[in-house]
Amino acid sequence: xxxxxxxxxxxxxxxxxxxxxxxxxxxxxxxxxxxxxxxxxxxxxxxxxxxxxxxxxxxxxxxxxxxxxxxxxxxxxxxxxxxxxxxxxxxxxxxxxxxxxxxxxxxxxxxxxxxxxxxxxxxxxxxxxxxxxxxxxxxxxxxxxxxxxxxxxxxxxxxxxxxxxxxxxxxxxxxxxxxxxxxxxxxxxxxxxxxxxxxxxxxxxxxxxxxxxxxxxxxxxxxxxxxxxxxxxxxxx
Numbered sequence: 603x604x605x606x607x608x609x610x611x612x613x614x615x616x617x618x619x620x621x622x623x624x625x626x627x628x629x630x631x632x633x634x635x636x637x638x639x640x641x642x643x644x645x646x647x648x649x650x651x652x653x654x655x656x657x658x659x660x661x662x663x664x665x666x667x668x669x670x671x672x673x674x675x676x677x678x679x680x681x682x683x684x685x686x687x688x689x690x691x692x693x694x695x696x697x698x699x700x701x702x703x704x705x706x707x708x709x710x711x712x713x714x715x716x717x718x719x720x721x722x723x724x725x726x727x728x729x730x731x732x733x734x735x736x737x738x739x740x741x742x743x744x745x746x747x748x749x750x751x752x753x754x755x756x757x758x759x760x761x762x763x764x765x766x767x768x769x770x771x772x773x774x775x776x777x778x779x780x781x782x783x784x785x786x787x788x789x790x791x792x793x794x795x796x797x798x799x800x801x802x803x804x805x806x807x808x809x810x811x812x813x814x815x816x817x818x819x820x821x822x823x824x825x826x827x828x829x830x831x832x833x834x835x836x837x838x839x
Contacts, residue, residue, distance in 0.1 A: 604703060604782065606632050608833040609814040613790055614826030620644035620696075621788050621831035624652045630703035631659050634831050636716050636788040638762070639694030643685075647694040650684055651677040651763045655700060667775050670702050670711045674763070674771045678713075681764030695764030699730065699786050701835065703778060711773040714762045717792050719785040720776055724805045729797065731772055733761040757789075783836040787817070790828035795820045810834035 606627065612619040620637035622645065633652050637644025658673035659665060677698065685691045697714025710718045712730045720728040734757070761770050785804055792800065795817065803816045814832045821830045 604784070604835040604837060606833055606835045607810040607814055609818055610829065610831040611818045611822065613829050614822055616829055619829045620648060621829040622648040622652055623831050623833050624656060625833065626656050629660055629665065631656060631700065632786060632833050632835060633698065633700045634716050634786040634788060634833055636697040636714070638696060643691045643694035644696065646691060647681050647764050648696040650681050651696050651698050654680045659702065665702060665704055667709045667773055670700060670709050671771045671773055674698060674711055674713060675769065678763045678769050685764060695762040697788070698763050701784050701786060706778050708776045708778050708782065708784065710776065711771050713771055714759050715789050717787055719800065719804065721783040721804050722779060723781045726801050728776060733770070733772065734759055783834070786833040788829065788831045790830035791817055791821050791832055794824045794827065809838065810836050
């Protein structure tokens with residue numbers, strides 16, 4: 603069974619950390635959320651979302667892909683309801699990524715641009731798809747990679763937990779192999795550190811706490827403009 607380690611860092615620019623992560627080892631559920639919404643509202647949204655997902659999964663013994671998607675939908679409704687009750691929380695929301703280990707399967711779900719990476723034997727096998735304007739609209743318009751990186755809508759999400767409009771959960775089920783390693787992270791990592799550099803750290807035969815520290819340090823070394831949160835799951839943590 604995979605074991606997990608998580609680390610969050612304020613970064614080099616932000617005044618507060620609105621990222622939240624959870625390691626619910628008792629139900630094999632691991633989550634990362636990136637809050638948004640001014641003052642402390644982003645942190646509130648991220649905390650509410652994670653609490654809602656963990657609570658729902660704990661109450662459902664099937665712990666299936668449907669369970670995880672339904673838990674995300676409940677989190678979305680709870681964040682919306684909290685924002686509607688408190689004017690200071692209006693407009694808050696968060697991204698959310700989760701990994702649920704179910705026997706021989708990995709159940710992954712994402713909303714927004716927090717990511718899941720799955721590694722096999724020294725190779726990256728899967729990267730989740732960002733729900734951003736750049737990924738879902740800009741690429742279809744044929745904009746170059748350089749144009750997408752500098753586009754004014756680069757950081758605009760198309761979906762978020764707590765946002766108005768249609769709510770979509772991206773989910774996938776993958777086989778859990780002996781050599782499987784999983785990385786969950788916010789854009790404070792993947793938007794700053796290249797995928798190739800992330801892979802270089804993740805394929806090392808080192809403990810998960812070392813990998814978390816190296817990834818956070820890489821983001822800080824590159825300027826750390828955002829909060830940075832990582833969760834690594836692998837054997838021998």
